[in-house]
Amino acid sequence: MIRAQFDLALTNFVLRARMEVPARGVTALFGPSGCGKTTLLRCIAGLEPRARGYLQIESETWQDDAQRIFLPTFRRLLGFVFQEPSLFEHLDVRGNLEFGYVRTPAAQRKITWERTVELLDIGPLLHRMPGRLSGGERQRVAIARAVLAGPRLLLMDEPLAALDAQRKREILPFLERLQQELSIPVLYVSHQVDEVTQLVDYLVLIRAGEVVASGPLVQILARVDLPTAQDEEAGVVIEAQAVAHETRHHLLRLEFPGGQLYVPSEKIALGQRVRLRIQARDVSLALSEHHDSSILNRFPATIVELAQAANAANVMVRLDVGGTALLARVTHRSLEQLQVQVGSKVWAQVKSVALTS
Amino acid sequence: MVITPEDWSAIRLTLTLAFVVTAVLLLAGTPIAWWLANSKSRWRGPVSALITLPLVLPPTVLGFYLLVAMGSGGPVGHLTQALGLGLLPFHFSGLVVASVLYSMPFVVQPIRNAFEASGKRPLEVASCLHARPLDAFFSVALPLARPGLMVGAILGFAHTLGEFGVVLMIGGNIPGETQVLSIQIYNHVEALEYTQAHWLAGSLLVISFVVLMVVYLYDPKRRVF
Numbered sequence: 020m021i022r023a024q025f026d027l028a029l030t031n032f033v034l035r036a037r038m039e040v041p042a043r044g045v046t047a048l049f050g051p052s053g054c055g056k057t058t059l060l061r062c063i064a065g066l067e068p069r070a071r072g073y074l075q076i077e078s079e080t081w082q083d084d085a086q087r088i089f090l091p092t093f094r095r096l097l098g099f100v101f102q103e104p105s106l107f108e109h110l111d112v113r114g115n116l117e118f119g120y121v122r123t124p125a126a127q128r129k130i131t132w133e134r135t136v137e138l139l140d141i142g143p144l145l146h147r148m149p150g151r152l153s154g155g156e157r158q159r160v161a162i163a164r165a166v167l168a169g170p171r172l173l174l175m176d177e178p179l180a181a182l183d184a185q186r187k188r189e190i191l192p193f194l195e196r197l198q199q200e201l202s203i204p205v206l207y208v209s210h211q212v213d214e215v216t217q218l219v220d221y222l223v224l225i226r227a228g229e230v231v232a233s234g235p236l237v238q239i240l241a242r243v244d245l246p247t248a249q250d251e252e253a254g255v256v257i258e259a260q261a262v263a264h265e266t267r268h269h270l271l272r273l274e275f276p277g278g279q280l281y282v283p284s285e286k287i288a289l290g291q292r293v294r295l296r297i298q299a300r301d302v303s304l305a306l307s308e309h310h311d312s313s314i315l316n317r318f319p320a321t322i323v324e325l326a327q328a329a330n331a332a333n334v335m336v337r338l339d340v341g342g343t344a345l346l347a348r349v350t351h352r353s354l355e356q357l358q359v360q361v362g363s364k365v366w367a368q369v370k371s372v373a374l375t376s
Numbered sequence: 377m378v379i380t381p382e383d384w385s386a387i388r389l390t391l392t393l394a395f396v397v398t399a400v401l402l403l404a405g406t407p408i409a410w411w412l413a414n415s416k417s418r419w420r421g422p423v424s425a426l427i428t429l430p431l432v433l434p435p436t437v438l439g440f441y442l443l444v445a446m447g448s449g450g451p452v453g454h455l456t457q458a459l460g461l462g463l464l465p466f467h468f469s470g471l472v473v474a475s476v477l478y479s480m481p482f483v484v485q486p487i488r489n490a491f492e493a494s495g496k497r498p499l500e501v502a503s504c505l506h507a508r509p510l511d512a513f514f515s516v517a518l519p520l521a522r523p524g525l526m527v528g529a530i531l532g533f534a535h536t537l538g539e540f541g542v543v544l545m546i547g548g549n550i551p552g553e554t555q556v557l558s559i560q561i562y563n564h565v566e567a568l569e570y571t572q573a574h575w576l577a578g579s580l581l582v583i584s585f586v587v588l589m590v591v592y593l594y595d596p597k598r599r600v601f
Contacts, residue, residue: 119504
């Protein structure tokens with residue numbers, strides 16, 4: 020487990036963060052700009068000396084102000100990838116990578132030099148100066164540099180935020196490969212759900228300096244009582260398995276605990292597990308199955324919970340589809356017309372499903 | 377040849393003074409610049425003002441107070457005598473002390489600007505990569521501030537070359553000990569030896585111009601140095 024608890028008075032709010040997250044996989048610290056998620060990350064790195072609190076990474080205590088324990092940043096085995104790549108401009112790529120590598124005892128290294136260079140495809144860049152790299156290349160070097168310093172914990176502060184969509188798609192596979200290869204827990208700060216659904220297993224929601232909820236990504240996104248449900252792009256992530264390619268219609272059939280669904284064909288091996296994102300605005304409700312509808316993905320569902328949506332006209336509906344949660348955003352008027360409430364059986368019609376990986 | 381042995385001695389003395397002063401200023405000025413760039417202390421303002429004073433004070437004012445302080449009745453004079461160093465005025469060491477103070481702002485300011493320009497982020501990154509603070513200073517902060525250090529060294533050197541007022545107040549006009557180039561030029565003019573004055577003044581002009589030109593042509597990205 021990673022246990023963190025920090026108090027820090029800032030100019031516009033007070034950070035009062037308490038969280039406990041698994042020490043494996045990727046955990047997203049998720050919240051709007053200025054909510055304190057970057058500051059929390061800096062507290063964990065020991066870069067906010069005024070922060071009082073407690074930090075434990077598995078069995079190691081990095082900070083406990085009650086016991087006057089404070090490991091300075093250079094003694095914390097962590098890797099920090101900043102929003103701007105922050106490469107040392109006076110060193111070439113090799114010099115940047117070596118900086119942390121040579122200061123890490125061999126026994127603590129998690130991954131070899133060669134493997135890192137290969138995984139992040141840095142070989143051709145080694146002799147270039149940072150000023151001569153593209154944004155995506157710089158961030159890859161920054162990630163490699165952090166990984167080569169033998170971290171027990173990787174901290175990433177919106178590492179993709181400064182990149183355009185094209186470059187993001189370029190970097191994401193690297194991050195995924197890295198995650199598969201290394202068993203280093205990652206704390207990943209983000210303000211965009213779609214950036215994190217592909218990578219993240221665990222979600223910590225932060226609002227105005229406080230942790231409002233945390234838990235597995237799938238569970239948190241399916242809750243209607245959290246700020247995530249108020250988002251325009253609110254929706255769930257479900258895990259499914261590819262079961263058949265229907266080549267005639269260029270469709271891929273996937274199976275999930277609640278049934279089967281179709282997505283446009285993708286180059287995915289049968290049996291592979293994938294994550295799907297279904298936004299609440301793409302789910303509509305009906306009292307019977309509409310065989311005469313163009314919508315392919317229809318599931319029998321039960322209404323589990325209702326909550327007011329951000330817009331006064333709308334309701335967030337949490338549905339249970341054979342054990343899988345879906346969110347639907349519909350109008351109050353529609354609910355009245357259908358005469359449904361919590362416990363009612365309905366049909367969920369899913370207009371669009373996005374494959375995230 | 378119009379350059380007399382006395383002139384040569386003055387040139388040698390001036391260059392030695394400039395090199396010694398530049399070296400002392402780089403060693404002493406860099407930590408001061410670092411402190412000014414990073415400290416949150418309330419003394420930062422007063423110290424900045426004190427260091428910048430020589431920019432606005434007439435050299436004679438600075439020289440006068442130094443003469444008083446370092447003289448036999450002054451606090452610094454007491455100290456140097458107690459330490460067995462004798463009195464500093466009218467000695468080369470007195471010139472070094474005075475020139476260090478006089479050229480300080482020209483060295484500290486560019487270095488401070490360079491530290492401030494690179495900011496705290498590179499040091500945070502270094503500490504996340506297991507570099508201790510001193511290690512981070514030498515392996516990251518100092519190399520990143522190299523343009524500032526170069527400019528500071530060159531300005532300090534050039535400014536010391538051209539010093540006159542402070543030297544005259546504190547060092548007088550002793551050949552081989554305190555008689556620097558600018559004072560030798562003054563001597564020549566006083567004696568109506570215009571040709572010799574031309575030679576020395578012209579050389580100083582050319583050297584100073586070249587030094588300043590190098591500063592302005594210096595482009596850290598092209599790695600001139």
